[in-house]
Amino acid sequence: MRFLVDAQLPPALARMLTAHGHQAEHVADIGPVDVSDRELWLYALDRGAVLVTKDEDFPAMLALGGDGPAIVWIRVGNTRRQALIAWFEPLIGTVVATIEAGNGLVELR
Template identity: 65%
Template sequence: MVRALPRPRAIASGAGPDALRSRPVAEHVTDIGPGGAPDRELWRYALDHDAVLVTKGEDFSNMLLLGGTFPAMVWVRVGNTRRRALLEWFEPLIDSIVELVDAGNRLIELR
């Protein structure tokens, strides 16, 4: 299920929404810096690079409550699964995700 949540008032990467349409680019955290980088650093990277943050972690969605500027975020809310199964599940959703980001949705929840 792909669901766009309303933009909060009080919240992959490597390409902005327009670039995603032609060819999605994904970078793992360890490709852009230390794997143990703090969430704030990843958040800032996404903002600086007009990237869409894809995460299974609840921490980023909690950061929305702090307000301010935030990157587009895809919150993957599935249980533990093997990487291959997760990617097979995720890949068919990419076009829908791109459409939602292009439409201005900043938080997209996947279940």
């Protein structure tokens, strides 16, 4: 599966997804991190990437209907990079299965 990790999440999350056999980029890998939500949305959509974000604007955009990328919405508070990775890593299989089952939004708490 292909993932695009949003700017407010660490690049290490993309690297961990890659280590698990997925294609993953962090927004910093593709250009300036201050890219607009719309540009990031279209980038993910054009490349068939799942957008991994903490930004509630993306689920709201998805709710409006139309074409959009699948979204993994991380709803945990601020945490250290290492703790976030340790929390997210065991959820990868569930995230992938949920998206492959046709769900466009995976909310993780």
